Amino acid sequence: MRVFAAIACACLGLPAAAAALASDINWDRVDLPSERAAIERFQAFDQRLQDVGWKLVRGNAAFCDRVIPSIGLQLQDLASYGAPEVARAALGMEGDFAVQTAARGSPAGLSGEFPGNREVTRLARMDPNQWEAGERLYWQRLTKAHDHVDAMLAEHGGIEVTFANGESVKVGSVDVCATRFELMGEGSRAVADGNRVVIGIDFPGFSYPEEVFAGVVAHELAHNLLGHSAWLDRNGRGRRNVRKTEREADRLMPWIMANAGYDPVFAQRFMEQWGPRHDGGLLRNRSHDGWDERAEFIAEEIPTIHALIESEGAADWRTHFRREIDPQKGL
Ligand SMILES: [Zn+2]
Structure with a gap:
């Protein structure tokens, strides 16, 4: 992540x-x-x-x-x-x-x-x-x-x-x-580098139902869609910056899942299923919020998404998503 x-x-x-x-x-x-x-x-x-x-x-x-x-x-x-x-x-x-x-x-x-x-x-x-x-x-x-x-x-x-x-x-x-998805033959990590989303074959989400597993793919894709890798290159990978980008990726998950035809609630479901068992240890540091807070941030987006789909037929995050970072910063 x-x-x-x-x-x-x-x-x-x-x-x-x-x-x-x-x-x-x-x-x-x-x-x-x-x-x-x-x-x-x-x-x-x-x-x-x-x-x-x-x-x-x-x-x-x-x-x-x-x-x-x-x-x-x-x-x-x-x-x-x-x-x-x-x-x-x-x-x-x-x-x-x-x-x-x-x-x-x-x-x-x-x-x-x-x-x-x-x-x-x-x-x-x-x-x-x-x-x-x-x-x-x-x-x-x-x-x-x-x-x-x-x-x-x-x-x-x-x-x-x-x-x-x-x-x-x-x-x-x-x-x-423009993002390629690659499966890695070992390891349980999920990463995004701006152009690719790479997930290790041991990532626990592979055993979840498709619409829940889609949460991790959406989270990593969100990093690419929001230009996080390049932004962190320009502005530094300090904890504050990483935390902001992680929060953005979490909050964008339900938007991009909704546009793909998944119920955006499954973004929250992913965090609730994956978080308690796996968001400890390394990830339980100050660069990430706790999994329960992360699930809440995701949940807060869902009414907006539903309203947009109702009125416009899609969840246009390009126009309506609230950024946590200034995407132009450092350019
Ligand atoms: Zn992440």
Whole structure:
């Protein structure tokens, strides 16, 4: 629930698929079904994150500073695994690129053409499998592929994706707030860096119902939508400043959840469920309010949100949300 100036790439913590070099792999000892199960578990958690993330960035596109076209497709690149050969064998793949997730309700998801692990051989005219990659744990190529997709969508409003069986599908994009969601293969932290929301696979909220889990994704996204990382870079990460940004992120949670179609009460519910057990220790310092105060601040926003939805059809936080900080400060 914190903002970091810079975080290491989330792709490093990918599941199983050993950390051994190709030459070290003793295939007799590799249990492919359990490798595959580990990858599929990771993908199932990622799907939950992407489904919720999509609803939030799509539902709030009208109010964000930075909006980009998207089709809701997330790829995987076996080069980013600790042992790409093991992952390839476990998934029965020939190349390196395949579908990771297509967010529910997104253009990619609605097309029905992007089931998990379907091999991808072309993104528009480029075959990303042909791009140079390091031997293992090489996440840069996947970032490049996602950047390429974004560039094609910005230029053409859609993209043609070709699969290993030669079939192609053209998908048109829609506007979303510019944030990528990434699942980290280890750890229980949730962080936002301005461009990404990164959540560890052990974050306790994954076991909550979707609309409650959406609370943490909304909180982290709120940091990005409100420009907190850059603001803290300019104005310092002292406790007072951090506390103000945390309070803003909490208070914006129900707004962005409401625009995504979730009942804003679930923002409060998240804090009440997560807070008592997890908001102790490190977080119980003066940079964050106590979880009970945080739940109250969230609750206080809800009548305004309901009134706005009643009168305007959406909770326009860009116009109506009361800031705790001066967003221009330090510019
Ligand atoms: Zn936070």
